[in-house]
Amino acid sequence: MDVRPRVAVIGAGLIGRSWAVVFAGGGCEVALHDASADAAAEAHVLVGQGLATLAEHGLVTDAKAAQGRVRICLKLDDALEGATLVQESGPETVETKREIFAELDRTALPDAILASSSSTIVASRFTQDLAGRERCLVAHPVNPPHLIPLVELVAAAWTAPQAVQKAKAIYEAVGQIPIVLQREIDGFILNRLQAALLSEAFRLVEDGYVTPQDLDKTLKDGLGLRWSFMGPFETIELNAPGGIPDYCARYGPSLARLSEAHADIYGAEKIAPVLAQWGTPPKPEEIANRMRWRNRRLAALKAHKRSQPAY
Ligand SMILES: NC(=O)c1ccc[n+]([C@@H]2O[C@H](COP(=O)([O-])OP(=O)(O)OC[C@H]3O[C@@H](n4cnc5c(N)ncnc54)[C@H](O)[C@@H]3O)[C@@H](O)[C@H]2O)c1
Numbered sequence: 001m002d003v004r005p006r007v008a009v010i011g012a013g014l015i016g017r018s019w020a021v022v023f024a025g026g027g028c029e030v031a032l033h034d035a036s037a038d039a040a041a042e043a044h045v046l047v048g049q050g051l052a053t054l055a056e057h058g059l060v061t062d063a064k065a066a067q068g069r070v071r072i073c074l075k076l077d078d079a080l081e082g083a084t085l086v087q088e089s090g091p092e093t094v095e096t097k098r099e100i101f102a103e104l105d106r107t108a109l110p111d112a113i114l115a116s117s118s119s120t121i122v123a124s125r126f127t128q129d130l131a132g133r134e135r136c137l138v139a140h141p142v143n144p145p146h147l148i149p150l151v152e153l154v155a156a157a158w159t160a161p162q163a164v165q166k167a168k169a170i171y172e173a174v175g176q177i178p179i180v181l182q183r184e185i186d187g188f189i190l191n192r193l194q195a196a197l198l199s200e201a202f203r204l205v206e207d208g209y210v211t212p213q214d215l216d217k218t219l220k221d222g223l224g225l226r227w228s229f230m231g232p233f234e235t236i237e238l239n240a241p242g243g244i245p246d247y248c249a250r251y252g253p254s255l256a257r258l259s260e261a262h263a264d265i266y267g268a269e270k271i272a273p274v275l276a277q278w279g280t281p282p283k284p285e286e287i288a289n290r291m292r293w294r295n296r297r298l299a300a301l302k303a304h305k306r307s308q309p310a311y
Helices: 015-025 038-056 062-068 076-082 094-107 161-173 190-206 212-227 232-237 243-257 270-276 284-307
Strands: 007-010 030-033 070-073 085-088 113-116 136-141 150-155 177-180
Touching: 007 015, 007 076, 007 212, 015 030, 015 038, 015 062, 015 085, 015 136, 015 150, 030 038, 030 076, 030 150, 038 070, 062 070, 070 076, 076 094, 076 150, 076 232, 085 094, 094 113, 113 161, 150 161, 161 177, 190 212, 243 270
Parallel strands: 007 030, 007 085, 030 070, 085 113, 113 136, 150 177
Antiparallel strands: 136 150
């Protein structure tokens, strides 16, 4: 079954126009609307450039045809006509989100999913009073979504699970990688991780332990290399012969001292629910195989980085 919807992107700024590239590149008909006619016109040009960049790298097959699927709509009603997914990408204030969502709920098709690109505001703060609040959620992208595929799907308590599942299937169909939060939390997941890292980065530089340039190298020439294709759990699983429990037993106490983490956060009892969700622990030979896979990918990445200009 083809789950690709007709999409209305509301707000054609940095994020909205990149969403238009994602959806048009993924085969959807896209209506792009902005309150400012100038922003909409400019976005059309930038969407073409975004699609051309993807085509250069073989990430879309026909950039011209994809651009032909994007129409600029000066009126909101026109944009919403026939749309079964609305990707709201307007300004980041609760008041604006409330106003736009009230209008979307009144005007969009009754079964359209209403998704907000909000990076910080949970849907329960701007959809509470809507008749169709069960079809509303946050679908938070990473800038620019046409090049970074993660989308955080964050439902309010009243969002229908089917709306989340339908949204997930749509983002997957256009090549994005959605994750589903189990419940709302400020900053969602990506920005909470980023905030933890940034606050430690600023602290280390402010307190004179390292220059900002050397701190950046620690990420781009250190941690970030593995993190571009493995998550932190996958990473530590390969950093001790007995996988995650072994890693936590060996390094947990010293890691806990480095952060404000509760001392037993890496303790056997504490990590048990994480391991239960993680699945069967890999056997030593599987860990060894995966280490070889990791090293091949790191070698390929190193070669790629060497082949590219630094800036
Ligand atoms: N910029 C980022 O890095 C980033 C990343 C992820 C998510 N987001 C989220 O995406 C959303 C958009 O951010 P952005 O960076 O594209 O902002 P932006 O300022 O570049 O674009 C917002 C656009 O919305 C338009 N607009 C204003 N009111 C409108 C209305 N009532 N109807 C239609 N259009 C309207 C503006 O004219 C503007 O073109 C925000 O919620 C933001 O938090 C941003």
